[in-house]
Amino acid sequence: AQRVTQPEKLLSVFKGAPVELKCNYSYSGSPELFWYVQYSRQRLQLLLRHISRESIKGFTADLNKGETSFHLKKPFAQEEDSAMYYCALSPYLSNNAGNMLTFGGGTRLMVKP
Amino acid sequence: NAGVTQTPKFQVLKTGQSMTLQCAQDMNHEYMSWYRQDPGMGLRLIHYSVGAGITDQGEVPNGYNVSRSTTEDFPLRLLSAAPSQTSVYFCASSLNSYEQYFGPGTRLTVT
Numbered sequence: 001a002q003r004v005t006q007p008e009k010l011l012s013v014f015k016g017a018p019v020e021l022k023c024n025y026s027y028s029g030s031p032e033l034f035w036y037v038q039y040s041r042q043r044l045q046l047l048l049r050h051i052s053r054e055s056i057k058g059f060t061a062d063l064n065k066g067e068t069s070f071h072l073k074k075p076f077a078q079e080e081d082s083a084m085y086y087c088a089l090s091p092y093l094s095n096n097a098g099n100m101l102t103f104g105g106g107t108r109l110m111v112k113p
Numbered sequence: 114n115a116g117v118t119q120t121p122k123f124q125v126l127k128t129g130q131s132m133t134l135q136c137a138q139d140m141n142h143e144y145m146s147w148y149r150q151d152p153g154m155g156l157r158l159i160h161y162s163v164g165a166g167i168t169d170q171g172e173v174p175n176g177y178n179v180s181r182s183t184t185e186d187f188p189l190r191l192l193s194a195a196p197s198q199t200s201v202y203f204c205a206s207s208l209n210s211y212e213q214y215f216g217p218g219t220r221l222t223v224t
Contacts, residue, residue: 004155006155009153032211034211043215043216043217043218044156044203044205044215045214045215046212046213049211049212051211086155086156090211100146100158100161100171101146101156101158101213102158102172103148103155103156103157104155105153105154105155106153106155
């Protein structure tokens with residue numbers, strides 16, 4: 001069975017500081033990894049996924065299969081980045097992969113002015 | 114498009130009562146899921162469906178039933194509510210694109 005671990009429940013940084021939200025996973029196959037974000041009073045939404053290799057709102061995440069990690073990084077945090085961030089894993093199944101997400105416990109990011 | 118809608122937004126139940134949480138989507142998505150969100154535990158998959166007439170259990174299915182008679186609707190039924198089911202419930206849908214679209218959630222308290 002797959003597992004996703006986010007070791008930090010809360011991460012507090014000052015505006016302009018670098019941010020790294022940690023995510024480690026365990027899965028025997030080839031997973032798809034995602035970061036979802038929930039801003040205050042908004043719905044949970046997809047931030048980025050590793051297969052697209054994009055930078056969204058200045059955030060990037062690299063899948064490190066050797067360390068089984070998918071850490072989320074941003075070089076300069078902004079106050080509007082304050083939110084709850086969830087790392088999620090989906091097993092690579094061609095028929096229904098998008099439907100079976102396993103989430104980590106979440107990290108609350110607070111960016112102070 | 115309204116996207117994914119959930120009703121009610123809030124609900125208080127007494128132990129042993131039953132109720133149905135409603136979920137609907139207007140995006141013609143085949144895949145729909147129910148999650149519960151508890152502090153420190155993230156979201157855990159309760160049940161999911163890969164199309165009308167097809168449902169399957171997720172990580173924490175006990176105490177919940179689902180059905181999928183149409184593509185649009187995916188109700189979640191609590192048969193006999195227990196305090197351990199106090200949680201925030203999210204419904205989500207997806208189009209086999211790995212991105213799930215979430216509803217606004219239902220906050221359920223069981224006393």
